Amino acid sequence: MNNYVNFLFLTVVLVIIPGPDYILITKNTLEFGKLAGFKTIFGTCTALMCHTLFSIIGLSALLVKSAILFSIVKYIGAGYLIYLGMKSLLTKQDSTQQQEKATKTNFYSQGLVTNLFNPKIAVFFLTFLPQFVDASTGTWWHFGVLGITYISITFIIFGLYTLLLSRVRHFFEKNSTQTLINKSAGIILLFFGLKLMLSE
Template sequence: MLDNLAALVAASFLIALSPGPGTALVLRQSVRGRRGALATVAGMEVAVACWAVAAALGVSVLLTASEVAFHTLRIIGAVFLVHLGVKALLSAGGRTPPTTEEPTTRAFRSGLIVNLANPKLGVFAISFLPQFVPADGAGKGVLLLFALVWVLVDTLWYLVVVSVLHRLRTWLSRPRVRRTLETASGGVLVVLGARLVLTPRW
């Protein structure tokens, strides 16, 4: 059991390291302020927890069985990513990048929607978590425990990212740097949104 848990922690950490919509969104929020970035992480992890628990309980299997549900979520997620990306690009295009921090409720909602409207996260949870359950595991109880571990590791990683970016706040506050980061994160979000639509289901 401990070996399986250690393998899960290591794999979860490697997955968290891989860049994706969440990383781009946290970077964009960190440029504006720490509270918004933390609220974004909270929203993202609530969504990850929903997918993880759904996978542990077998609910997300319905997603793989329903073409309509999968593609509906995929389109919603893609549109929202593009929307966030375009906002960032428009913001970067201004003469002076905005210095006001986004309200925490809006930041939380952005993080929640980005991960909740990503059907591939649900499909990934279905294929990822069961791999680490011991042959003599206690079924759903062990899966729920492992789902919690996955969420905790993912949360810790993003908290480290936010902490590091906060320490660089003085440098990030420079208009030229802010504009560059807004442009980079906006472009990444638009590309990821387009890829979510164009990439075939797996």
């Protein structure tokens, strides 16, 4: 029981640490509203479910052991973050085209791809979760429970953050403010993309 409580505490701390997900959720919620933020979160959680499954069936271990496969996944993920960053930097803010932009933007895919093609998440699942697995209860079953718990906490924290952003969104509706948010988000996404690309 104490082991599980420690897992819950560490998971909350880890999920709170800012990363690309927070940038995407912040940008999408402030620009397009609460629904866009939650679609991004659903994409993120779907990717985490995939990583949990990959860890259980051994695909994540294969990814970590293969330098070529690891690099391919890493460069796809980094390239996508850089693409989103450049898109955010170059997009001109126009409130009259807001609805059209929202229709064309696949927020779910943004959350899904940025996490699915981040091999560091696979490494994280392989190194973090096993520390709390009780072999006496069935290793893979317990691993799955921990993975679902991690995903649930992620959804709750990101969801609360999105609801908070939606409450203050009206303060950021000016075109000039939205432009500043887009430029800032673009720069940070570029940073995360380059950081992932240069990581080992």
